[in-house]
Amino acid sequence: MTDPWVCIDCGARQDARGKCRACGHEDTLDAQDDKVRELMRDVDLRLSLRREGRIRVVGVAVGMIVVIGLWMVPGYWDLRGRVYPGLPLLADQWMLMAAIAFGTIKLIEANLVHKRFPYLRDDLTMS
Numbered sequence: 001m002t003d004p005w006v007c008i009d010c011g012a013r014q015d016a017r018g019k020c021r022a023c024g025h026e027d028t029l030d031a032q033d034d035k036v037r038e039l040m041r042d043v044d045l046r047l048s049l050r051r052e053g054r055i056r057v058v059g060v061a062v063g064m065i066v067v068i069g070l071w072m073v074p075g076y077w078d079l080r081g082r083v084y085p086g087l088p089l090l091a092d093q094w095m096l097m098a099a100i101a102f103g104t105i106k107l108i109e110a111n112l113v114h115k116r117f118p119y120l121r122d123d124l125t126m127s
């Protein structure tokens with residue numbers, strides 16, 4: 001394994017033990033140790049759970065803002081009646097909100113989400 005010393009704070013790897021050269025964290029851990037790799041996986045898991053919650057909130061907010069924004073557009077409600085009849089209890093509007101939220105979440109996940117330890121594989125080996 002090249003660069004087996006890993007910084008838990010930033011994920012940087014280096015060839016020798018000691019202070020992290022990337023962020024200055026005082027110590028690096030030996031990724032050749034099973035327990036260290038398990039810790040790295042737990043850190044990534046905890047970060048991804050926290051991130052998921054935040055991304056979901058952003059997605060729902062974007063969906064609501066876009067749809068409620070559309071309601072303010074003159075002619076939007078007439079169009080809804082003409083192009084298609086609409087669904088009871090504004091169900092079509094709720095579905096549109098959910099679709100926009102889902103798309104936003106997928107877009108953020110695909111473009112902005114980075115793992116701290118991207119080189120750690122699921123079977124806890126490293127590339």
Ligand SMILES: [Zn+2]
Pocket residue numbers: 007008009010011012020021022023024025
């Ligand atoms: Zn670091």
